[in-house]
Amino acid sequence: MPEEKMVNIYIMNKQYEVPAGVTIMKAMEFAGYQFVRGCGCRGGFCGACGTVYRKPGDFRLRSGLACQLQAEEGMYLAQIPFYPANRSTYDLQELTPELSTILTHYPEVTRCLGCNQCTKICPQGLDVMDYIAAAQRGDVEKAAHMSFDCIMCGLCVSRCPAEIVHYNVGILCRRLYGRHIIPKAEHLAKRVEEIKSGKFDGELNDLMGKSQEELTKIYDDRDMEQ
């Protein structure tokens, strides 16, 4: 770690000297924070550590995940570990993958002003406004695929003048697509039936009764699918 080079960052308006280039999460810990909120997987998957910041002399509001974003001189930052969100309750099995379903559960998608702030702030670089547009048209499949990499950090929600909760629209579309649009796997249903009928019980019991030596030999000799 290039600890010889230090930079000053401002965590909620307090100045700290931290090693240049470390992630904001590690920089905050170096500064003395022990997280309860605002820290999760530390690997860019969980959305716990959404962070907004500005740089000196620049009016733009920037964003990132504290676990991925690197400390730079003069960064002026705050975490947004939680943002209140509207969430609809539904029985997925009863739904149909169409526009009326989306409008029933999240009618506010039609209030989108097209300002694109959601896309601009997304730390995953998703085209958030475009997947909301797809949802507005009832294009569940497109919204599902476009929102797939969403980590539900909620930064989009914090910026939306139409008060849309984008990530909840996204997961509704993904679950509709996964359950009702893409066909079920026939080989899977067949295998489940075979298991429930006890087809493999005998063979499994036989293996369970084998010694370590017997298993080792069968294992070394087993054929590998290429």
Add this chain to the structure above:
Amino acid sequence: MYTAEMLELIKVVEQTREKRMSETFPRINVEEKNKLLRGFHPDYMDGAMRPVQLGPNKGDALPHEHVDILESRSWVDPADVDLEKIDFDVDVLVIGGGGAGTSAAIMAAEGGADVLMATKLRHGDANTMMAEGGIQAADKENDSPPIHYLDVMGGGGFLNIPELVSALVSDAPICIEWLENFGAMFSKFPDGTMNTIHGGGTSRRRMHFAHDYTGAEIMRTLRDEARNRGVKVLEFAPAVELLKDDQGQVAGAILYNMETEKYYIVRAKAVIMATGGSGRLHINESPTTNHYGATADGIIMSYRAGAKLAFLNATQFHPTGVAFPEQVVGQLVTEKVRGLGAQLVNIEGEQFFYPLETRDAVSSAIIRECRERGKGLTVPSGSGVWLDSPMIDIIHGKGTVQEELPAMFRMFDNFGIKMDETPIIIYPTLHYQNGGVLINDKAETEIEGLYIAGECAGGVHGRNRLMGNSLLDILVFGRRAGMNAAEKIKNVKVGKLNLEHAAEYNQELDKLGLNERVSPILIPDYRYKISG
């Protein structure tokens, strides 16, 4: 961004690529593997372990970091706790809000139980969320649960508990169908056929995936379903001690609100422990792929309650942790990178091991390549070897890396490294707790009323888990714990609550002169240093 020296070394990898791509490095047999592990796996290094001095596993050698947690006092002074004032009175208490806990909660509620889930951080904050590569299930024509069984046993050194493995492989397709019904977006062909690939140690292509967000997709889908079903969840309220009743059965827990510092007493007819793993203990002083909350909380609470541990001396080091750039050292590079064809290459551009051997073997081979043979690369954190990721696009077509490994691509791209164009540098990283609290195939412990599911449990994976069997494990045993607990509570009457087990444990520690530490530790302490 690579250094000039690294860019020079990449040329060596590029020069040998065409030749290597036509080579298949030979697999090793069981005997060769055992020799490799004894020589280089961190589990076998001198001084890595010491015997624990009290409790059901007294005398067993375990990693120091685990022993430190086990030889620690209870958070609460049993004499000071008023157990008459019950804050939550429920049928089933689920401790932990990851994949195992959420599966358990959904199934317990479906079985008619009144369920409360208590979780240390947010619902879904768990290693489940970070599992990238996939989930195994033998659901293709050329595969079967018995074939899966054999792969699991071989991966675990043939020491796995047979009834647990049988449950794992038999329930696997049932769990995938369960998720399919919840709308989880597995990668499929247009006719619905599951896209499946190999993982380390699999003899069939049975790795199901959702790009490289497999665990995240499973976790958010389960969480959404639990929310739709109205499962009650307390966030930022970890359990710090189990409660028993006067019959000696587990009958609830003490929760600690991390924000208000208030304690809650929960009375329950059954408790399902699903607190996950222990990577944040940094066993062997290793960096880890694990979630912030992976601190072995369930292990110590169950142990104080009298439950026996199994295979906790077997720690999994994932072969491919990030070794460069320094900012993300230790983070996971999914096994799917090798599943898609990337080879392991040393500083001289040579392939040195079969890339899809079991994880314990591949990690040991990488350590050997660097330590004994001196053919590793030098990086700021120590050593590493190449993982030749550009091979993936050459094999499967341009754009495959970005399509199939978006999270990996995004992570490296963030630091100016295009993994579809240049190889990446990796080294083994602390990844998984192979053992845990011993369970049976109903997810029960020997302690009445205490169920365990997921990484906190031990026995399923023997000494080494295969890729894609932990996402499976959390579902199989989470569901079983939930279903069995819901059935069990119909005939349970809870007596007077007590903390005698914790008081006795504290007294035993006093006698041993071990009264300094307190556990569970709940969260790691990285203040004033660069760590984690």
